[in-house]
Every structure is written in structure tokens, then in C-alpha cells.
Amino acid sequence: MTRPPHHRAGRENGTVLLRTDHSHYTSVEVAAPHLADRIGPGQFVSVPAPHGFGPPGRWMFSAAAVRHDAGDTSALRLVARRGGNGLGALDHLRAGDTLPLIGPLGTPLHLPGADDTTVVIGVDHGASAALLTAEALHTDGRSTRLHLFAPEPVEETAAPWLEPPPRVAARAEATPGPREWPRRVAALTDGAGRAVIAAPTPLAHAAFQVCREREVPCWVLVEPFMACGIGVCLTCAVPLATEDTYLRACVDGPVFPADRLAWERILPAGRPA
Numbered sequence: 001m002t003r004p005p006h007h008r009a010g011r012e013n014g015t016v017l018l019r020t021d022h023s024h025y026t027s028v029e030v031a032a033p034h035l036a037d038r039i040g041p042g043q044f045v046s047v048p049a050p051h052g053f054g055p056p057g058r059w060m061f062s063a064a065a066v067r068h069d070a071g072d073t074s075a076l077r078l079v080a081r082r083g084g085n086g087l088g089a090l091d092h093l094r095a096g097d098t099l100p101l102i103g104p105l106g107t108p109l110h111l112p113g114a115d116d117t118t119v120v121i122g123v124d125h126g127a128s129a130a131l132l133t134a135e136a137l138h139t140d141g142r143s144t145r146l147h148l149f150a151p152e153p154v155e156e157t158a159a160p161w162l163e164p165p166p167r168v169a170a171r172a173e174a175t176p177g178p179r180e181w182p183r184r185v186a187a188l189t190d191g192a193g194r195a196v197i198a199a200p201t202p203l204a205h206a207a208f209q210v211c212r213e214r215e216v217p218c219w220v221l222v223e224p225f226m227a228c229g230i231g232v233c234l235t236c237a238v239p240l241a242t243e244d245t246y247l248r249a250c251v252d253g254p255v256f257p258a259d260r261l262a263w264e265r266i267l268p269a270g271r272p273a
Contacts, residue, residue, distance in 0.1 A: 036074035040108025041133035064128035116193030126198030208258035
């Protein structure tokens with residue numbers, strides 16, 4: 001994979017082109033040519049938290065796609081669950097509205113060059129990062145398999161990422177239970193050269209365990225709480241396994257080689273390690 005350039009974050013006032021309300025998610029296409037032309041796989045943007053939703057701050061969104069055919073400009077697609085994280089950040093927007101963006105944030109993912117296949121797995125809202133990563137690999141001429149997991153009914157819940165169809169072939173299915181999840185990861189990564197996982201922390205850890213047993217190099221997108229997105233507040237510090245130190249997910253990540261992380265200190269309390 002060609003190493004993506006690491007651009008410094010900047011501010012850009014995007015213009016909403018289209019908002020689509022799906023059964024579980026809201027997606028918006030935002031014309032932001034400067035940011036869209038610089039964002040890389042694994043990176044994200046921040047938008048202002050709407051008035052009345054907690055203290056003033058910003059919310060972080062992985063870009064689900066980059067469009068270069070949005071009229072005379074380039075656009076990002078952002079997706080947020082309706083009624084959950086992002087409530088009010090996207091579902092109040094209308095075509096023509098201005099959306100102040102900061103980005104690209106984080107470090108773009110770089111995978112070592114190889115002729116074998118990369119499997120990219122996205123679960124729930126992790127589908128956004130997975131889709132952008134898979135399309136970047138595909139554009140780079142890399143053999144890529146993209147698989148998305150979403151709640152039932154899959155035809156409705158996966159629609160924000162599959163309509164319009166992505167440039168890379170994608171399959172979607174219902175998210176399995178904790179016992180079935182490792183078996184699905186094992187099947188999907190069979191014969192793969194590496195795996196990239198964008199999933200809730202317990203599922204990402206379970207996928208890493210499967211990949212480690214099968215000697216498949218694995219990268220994971222971690223999901224700590226982020227307050228600033230620019231490395232100042234340290235709320236997203238991620239502990240490392242072999243060093244007594246931390247990395248900031250919003251600056252050094254959010255995608256990391258899974259074997260670098262101290263999972264016992266990352267997993268939610270009470271969840272199996």
C-alpha cells in the first residue's frame with residue numbers, strides 16, 4: 001500500500017449536499033474539497049456538538065466515503081446512528097447548511113506492501129472506517145475483501161454504506177453473537193495476508209485473538225472516548241503492551257497493530273480478556 005501522506009488538520013466549512021434518513025442511521029454528503037482530497041484510510045473528522053447536548057465540544061466521525069463527482073467539488077459521506085451517538089449532529093442538517101469541519105484527524109493507516117489479500121471487517125458504525133480503508137486499498141491495486149456486520153434487518157441497517165454501491169465488492173450480514181463471532185472471523189480471514197478490524201472493543205479483541213492464533217497480522221481501530229480530537233485532552237490515551245507508556249488514539253491512531261496494545265487495560269470492566 002502506498003504510504004498515504006500525513007496532512008496537518010485544518011478547518012473547513014463544508015456545505016451539506018444531501019441528507020438521507022435510513023431506518024437506523026442518518027448519512028450526509030458534505031462538500032468539503034480541501035478535506036476530502038487529503039483524508040486517508042483510518043482518519044476522521046470532527047463536527048460541533050449540537051446546542052443542548054452536554055458541554056460544548058466536538059464529535060468525531062470516520063468518513064465512510066470520499067466522492068470526487070459531487071458537481072465541481074469533492075465531498076465526504078458521514079454516517080451517525082439515529083437516537084444514539086451523533087443524535088442532532090447530523091439529523092437536523094438540511095441541504096445548503098454549513099457544517100464546520102476539522103480534519104483530517106489521526107494518522108492514516110499504512111500497511112506493508114504485499115501481493116496477498118487484506119480482509120477488512122467493519123461492525124456497526126465501524127463500517128465507515130472499514131469502507132474507506134477497503135476503497136483506498138482497492139484504489140492502490142491491492143487484493144481486498146470487505147465484510148460488514150450490522151444488526152437485523154441487514155438490508156436496512158447496512159444501507160448507508162452499500163447505497164450507492166462502493167467501488168470495492170462488499171458483503172454484509174447480521175452481527176453474530178459472542179460465541180459465533182470468532183468462528184466468523186476465522187472463516188473470513190482464512191488465507192488472508194492481514195486483517196483490519198473496525199469494531200467495538202470486545203469484538204476487536206476477540207478478532208485479534210483469532211488472527212494471532214492463525215498467524216494473520218492484524219490492525220484494529222480503537223474506540224476510546226475522544227473529547228478534543230487533536231491530542232490535547234489525553235482522554236483517548238491507549239496503553240501499550242511492551243512499554244510503560246501510552247499513545248493518543250486521536251493523533252497516533254486510531255488504527256494500531258493489535259499486538260502493540262495492552263488489551264487487559266483497554267477492555268471494558270467485566271468483559272473477558
